[in-house]
Amino acid sequence: MSEETKKSLVPHYIIAAIVLVIILAVIFWPKDAIVEPEPLVIPPVTQPLVEPTPEPEPKIEIEEPEPYVAEPVVEPVIEEPEIEEPLDTSDGAVKTKLLTLSDYDAFARLLIDESLLQRFVVMTNTLAEENLTASHRVLSNPEKPFRTFRQADRDWIDPASYKRYSPYVEVFESIQTESLIQLYQEYKPAIEQIFAEISSPRDSFEEKLADAINVLLDTPEVPVPVEVYTDSVMFKFADDQLESLSGPQKQLLRTGPENMRRIKAKLREIKDLLAL
Template sequence: MSEESNKSLVPHFAIGAIVIAIILAVFFWPNEPEVEPVPDVIAPTVEPITAEPVVEPEVLEPVEPEPIPEPVEAPVVIEPIPEPEPLDTSDGAVKTKLLTLTDYDAFARLIIDESLLQRFVVMTNTLADENISPSHNVLTNPEQSFRVYRQANKDWIDPASYKRYTPYVDVLDSIETDSLIELYEEYKPAIKEIFAEISSPNDDFEEKLVEAIDILLDTPEVPVPVEVFTDSVMFKFADERLESLSGPQKQLLRTGPENMRRIKAKLREIKESFKQ
């Protein structure tokens, strides 16, 4: 409390003396006129007029007011600021927060329970290098297998193969981008710590994340049906231009035109959020 505030709490007293004045009665003696002598007459005895004693006014000593005690301020108690609880980076905690962003049951069936943050970091770093690391997927593989149909002695991707990815895209599309970015910001310190263990000192995770997004956004749009062929090991794109694409881009093509359109739209939203 300031000194000026303290002074305002003390009342100002005007101290003076109280004087009691007593009004005295004054008696006059009359001037009598001269008169002839008269026979002796016993004059009545006249009592002399005695003036009342003058009483001096009583002067009272000024009374000093009792000092008002200074107000005692209550001690200011500063509550200690509680230490923030350490961020729970366990798979259970991360998965629980992810599942709150969208349909719980649908997402729970698709997400992998083991080493979620590590998988996310490694997968992002691998995508930025235009590669795929199947052992670090964040989501489970589709239950249905890749299918083709044969027509005019050529193999074409069956539209049913595209539908395998629709549940994944539905979940991704249902997540609010702002909520996803907010969750990312919460776990950013842990993510950067994991990234520092697998990257060069000058690398930045968010730059890698944007690079990975750009690679997927650069995937060309192609008309359907899409011709493929097999070399007895796996199916490849018959169009050499498509086959020369990076692994992540070819994987995105296999989700089908509609799913790829929806995935790209979400990726653009995420990328724009990093620019803000």
């Protein structure tokens, strides 16, 4: 038998020997004795210790704090109260504002330039007391004189005399009532101050203004022509009832029936807006 054949049979001899040993052990093993077989100790399979691969630590990104920038300190804005300019009560300012209320250039020629507010206050107070004062009128006198005509040995007011007052009435009618009231309200503090200097503390200027308007509105309507007579000084009404009227009412009669109607209509508008 060759060496290669011998070498190839070696594993078979070993296996056969092991099988024989097992058979002999089974045949000759004592039957009565029960011996607990020693537990087959199977050595634990030891696997090579593998060090766990450490997980990479999470990269913690630390945000750099933004540089601190101090906010600018804003000083509180303290609004100073508006200081109202004092009202200009000069004659030039008053007249300028009055002239803006009318489209008629004649208004400038009719207004008196001196002490307009004082004249208005005194005139109103005098009218309320049913009197007239030539020294405190706010409008100039008509340029044309008062005229009469004679008929049947009696004197009558000439209708031409009524026309003297037409420019005044036209200016008065052209003024917008709302604008006039606004101007009055603007100057009311100055007006009341002037009124306080000439009146009793118990009196109210608006009450006086209402009384003055009512005096004129109470003037009666009379037919024309109107008879008058002269006492060598001035003309008087021949009708005693007309002559007994107050000075302001007789003056309104001299403007003529048509002019008086227009003046009264404007006065009613003013009275209604002022709620007098």
